Amino acid sequence: PVFTTDSKDITKALQSGHADVGINWYATTQWPENSSVVDALPIPEEYAPKTPLLLGTLSYSAHPDLAVEFMKMAISTEGRQVFEKFGFEPSSQNQRP
Numbered sequence: 001p002v003f004t005t006d007s008k009d010i011t012k013a014l015q016s017g018h019a020d021v022g023i024n025w026y027a028t029t030q031w032p033e034n035s036s037v038v039d040a041l042p043i044p045e046e047y048a049p050k051t052p053l054l055l056g057t058l059s060y061s062a063h064p065d066l067a068v069e070f071m072k073m074a075i076s077t078e079g080r081q082v083f084e085k086f087g088f089e090p091s092s093q094n095q096r097p
Contacts, residue, residue, distance in 0.1 A: 014038055030087030053088060 002013045007028045013019040015037050029040035055074055057067040073079045080090050 011038060025087075027087030030085075050089070053083075 002019045004010050004013060007024050010019070010022040010024045011028060011034050014022055023043075026040055026042060028034055029038050055071045057064050057071070061067055074083065084090055
């Protein structure tokens with residue numbers, strides 16, 4: 001077995017042949033740089049419930065206004081389309097920063 005620290009390393013292990021299978025975020029299989037080298041086999045929700053992607057700002061952020069602008073863009077129609085394009089499912093929640 002290969003143990004890694006993040007989703008990028010899981011994909012690298014698959015690409016390099018150090019692993020034959022991995023458990024990773026579905027969205028990473030949809031990224032252009034990964035979609036041609038990995039296949040997704042979704043895990044049934046009863047074993048891997050869907051969880052929301054949460055965005056927030058840090059109290060010590062160097063650029064809190066930019067963080068808020070990014071969050072506003074992310075929950076906009078255009079932002080949601082970008083997230084969907086890269087494998088993230090839209091949420092029914094729409095909380096403004």
